[in-house]
Amino acid sequence: AQTVTQSQPEMSVQEAETVTLSCTYDTSESNYYLFWYKQPPSRQMILVIRQEAYKQQNATENRFSVNFQKAAKSFSLKISDSQLGDTAMYFCAFMSPTGANSKLTFGKGITLSVRP
Amino acid sequence: DSGVTQTPKHLITATGQRVTLRCSPRSGDLSVYWYQQSLDQGLQFLIQYYNGEERAKGNILERFSAQQFPDLHSELNLSSLELGDSALYFCASSKNRGYNEQFFGPGTRLTVL
Numbered sequence: 001a002q003t004v005t006q007s008q009p010e011m012s013v014q015e016a017e018t019v020t021l022s023c024t025y026d027t028s029e030s031n032y033y034l035f036w037y038k039q040p041p042s043r044q045m046i047l048v049i050r051q052e053a054y055k056q057q058n059a060t061e062n063r064f065s066v067n068f069q070k071a072a073k074s075f076s077l078k079i080s081d082s083q084l085g086d087t088a089m090y091f092c093a094f095m096s097p098t099g100a101n102s103k104l105t106f107g108k109g110i111t112l113s114v115r116p
Numbered sequence: 117d118s119g120v121t122q123t124p125k126h127l128i129t130a131t132g133q134r135v136t137l138r139c140s141p142r143s144g145d146l147s148v149y150w151y152q153q154s155l156d157q158g159l160q161f162l163i164q165y166y167n168g169e170e171r172a173k174g175n176i177l178e179r180f181s182a183q184q185f186p187d188l189h190s191e192l193n194l195s196s197l198e199l200g201d202s203a204l205y206f207c208a209s210s211k212n213r214g215y216n217e218q219f220f221g222p223g224t225r226l227t228v229l
Contacts, residue, residue: 043204044118045220091159102210103149103172104218106159 002027002094006107013082014115020067021077021110023092032096034068034075035104040088048090051075079112087114119143120221122207128227134195137224141188141209147171148190149210149218150182154203165190166212197228 003026013019025034036048051059051068058066063080079086092107119142129135141148150162152175161174165184176182179197184190194201204223210216 043223043225045206045208045223047217050217102147102216103161103164103174104151104208105161108158 002029002032002096002105004092004094004105004107006092006110008110009108010111010113012113012115013079015082015084017082018078018080019082019112021079021090021092021112023075023077023107025073025075025092025094027073027094027096029096032094034066035093035095036064036066036075036077037091037093037106038086038088039091039109040085045091049077082114084114084116086112088112118219118221120207120209120219122205122221122224124224125222126225126227128229129197130229131197131199133197133228134193135197135226137192137194137205137207137226139190139192139207139209139221141190141207142219144211145209145219146188146212147210147216148184148188149208150176150190150192151206151208152203153206153223154200156200157203159206162192194226199228202226202228 005024032053034051038046049061065078067076089109091109093104121140123138146167148165153159162176164172182192206223207221208218210218
């Protein structure tokens with residue numbers, strides 16, 4: 001079974017600065033996908049960024065980028081130029097699309113606070 | 117707005133009762149997933165349906181059941197409710213079974229008193 005670990009329960013960052021959120025995972029699969037989801041106070045789950053395991057290049061989406069280290073099974077999220085609207089809970093998630101089940105396995109999440 | 121709708125937004129009920137949560141997937145999406153978010157268990161997968169058929173089960177209690185109807189909407193039935201069932205229940209949908217982005221609904225907040 002796959003597991004996703006987010007060991008930092010909370011982080012805080014000053015507006016306009018950069019912050020990195022950590023995530024590790026464990027799997028025996030070779031083909032899989034990794035995601036970061038954002039959950040603001042509204043509770044809506046919003047996809048921030050995704051990474052295909054077969055791609056060596058790290059994914060980027062505007063101010064969000066990942067550092068994907070496949071051998072180390074590490075998948076961290078870097079948020080540049082932090083904004084107040086980035087305050088939210090962030091979840092790292094894993095999906096293996098093989099077989100019939102393409103469920104998401106989530107980490108416990110990290111609460112990020114952006115200070116003005 | 118993800119295009120996935122869930123009703124009701126909030127539900128307050130008593131222990132021992134039965135409730136039904138409803139989900140309408142995005143237009144064209146055939147897969148529906150149910151997830152439970154609680155303080156104790158975090159976000160966990162409950163069950164997946166694809167085009168009306170059950171495809172996968174996660175940590176879903178026997179008191180819980182689900183189905184997907186011919187129009188592709190899905191219902192999650194929770195019975196003999198306990199205090200510990202209080203949680204946020206999300207529905208997500210995707211185009212098909214393999215890798216496709218899952219779009220989440222706004223969730224149903226269930227409170228069991």
